Amino acid sequence: MESRCENCIIRQFNSLRAMSKEELKQVSDSKTTRTIKKGEPIFEEGDKLNGVYCVRNGVSKLSKLSANGKDQIVKLASKGEVLGQRSVISQESTNLSAIAVNDMEVCFIPKESINNTLQKNPNFTLEVLRHMAHDLKEADDVIVNISQKTVKQRMAEAFLYLQNNFGEDAEGYLALTLSREDISNVVGTATESAIRIISEFKKKGLIQTSGKKIGIKDERKLLEMVEGF
C-alpha cells in the first residue's frame, strides 16, 4: 500500500510543502509510485512528460546526449528533488534524460495537479520559482567552471561536490559511487582522462580508492587545487 503525500517526509525538502491541505490531498490521490532499477531511465530526452517525478529514494543523473555520442551529466538528483518540473512548466518536451544511478523509488504526479496549483496558489508558484532561480544560478556556475577550469580542477571539485551533497560511508568513502564513465560525464572529459587523474590524485595522497569507491583524504589540498594553487 502506498503512503499519503500529507505524511511524506520527502515533501519537507521540495516545493510541495507550499501546497495547501486540499491540494496535497489531490496530489496524493492522483500520484502513483514506481520503482526504477539501476541503469533504467525514468524518462528520456525528447519525451513529452505528463507529470513530474518526486524522488523518494536513490539517485538519478540528468544528462544530455551530444552530437559526438557522449553524455553530459548536468545534475545529480536525490531524495526530495522533483524531476521534470521545467518541462511541465514550459509545456515543452524535456531536454534531459533522467537515468537511475542506483535503485530508485519515485512518485509520479500528473501535470494537471501541478498546473492547477500553479494557477491558483501563488505561494506554491513562488516556491517553485525560488527553486528554479537556485538551479539557474548553479547552472551559471557550472558554465564558468567548465570553461575556465582545467580538467584536474574540475575533477577535484566533483569529488568535493559528491562529498558535500551525498556524504560519506563509515569507512570514509563517498556514499554515492559512480562509475568512472559517469564521473567523466559529470566533469566533461574523456573517461581515460578521468581515470588518469584519479590515479594521479591517489599517488599524491589526495584520495584513496577501493574498487569503484573513492574516498577523500586531503580535502584542503583538493580545495586549493580548485581555487588554482
Place this chain on the structure above:
Amino acid sequence: MESRCENCIIRQFNSLRAMSKEELKQVSDSKTTRTIKKGEPIFEEGDKLNGVYCVRNGVSKLSKLSANGKDQIVKLASKGEVLGQRSVISQESTNLSAIAVNDMEVCFIPKESINNTLQKNPNFTLEVLRHMAHDLKEADDVIVNISQKTVKQRMAEAFLYLQNNFGEDAEGYLALTLSREDISNVVGTATESAIRIISEFKKKGLIQTSGKKIGIKDERKLLEMVEGF
C-alpha cells in the same frame, strides 16, 4: 520626461505584460530611468540588488569573473529583457555582473514592486517562472556545448547566435559588434585563439570582416561545422 510603463512597447517582450493595470501603475510611479555608457556596469558580481533593470535600449553582457582573471559571458541581454530577476527572487546577492556592451537605457524597478506582485498575482509569477524555465534550459544547452564541442564549433555557433538574436546591418555585418575579447569570453577560449579562428574562417570564406565587424558569408557551412561535419 519619462514615459509611462503602461505605454512602453518593451513590456510586450517580458513578464511585465502579465501585470494588472494597477500593478503597472505602481511600477511606473516607482521606476527610474538610467543611461549607461558603453563599458560601464549596471551592477557587479556580489552586489545586493534593490530591484530589477528592464532594458530599453542597448545590449548588456552578463558575466562572471573566474579565479584566473578571465570573464565568462553567460548571456547577452537586449531590449525587453529584465536583469537581476533571479537575485531579487532568491533574495541573494547577484552572481553575475552586467556591463553595457554599447550605450544603454534601462529602467530600474524597485524590488518592492516586483515582490508585491509576485505575492499577489499568480499569472505574473507563472510568467516569470516560464521565462526562468526557458533560461535554465538554455543554460543546460550551453553546458553541453562547452564541454562537448571544440572551440571552432563554438565559434561558429556564436556567430550564428549573434545573427539570429541581433540581426545584421545593411551591408550584411552582424548588428551587434563585440570586441575579440568579448567574443572569446562568450565562447570560453583565449582571445588569441578566437582571433586565429576568425582569420581561419575568413580564409575559408565562411565569414568576412571589416574592422571589428564580422559578417556571415556561408551560413550553411557554419551550421555544418556546429553539427560536427
Place this chain on the structure above:
DNA sequence: CTAAAAACATGATATTTATCAGTTACCAAT
C-alpha cells in the same frame, strides 16, 4: 593632430587533453 593606450594579429612553443591500442581486473551467468 598627435602621443599613448588598447585592441588586433600572427608565429613559435608549451601544455593540456583526447584518441587509439592494448592489458588487466572484476562481476555475472552458466
Place this chain on the structure above:
DNA sequence: ATTGGTAACTGATAAATATCATGTTTTTAG
C-alpha cells in the same frame, strides 16, 4: 570453476588549445 563481457587502467601518440613574444593597427584622450 570457467567463461564471457564490461569496466578499469596504462602507455604512446596525436590533436587541440593556451601561452608568450612581438609587431601592427585602431582607438582614445589631451
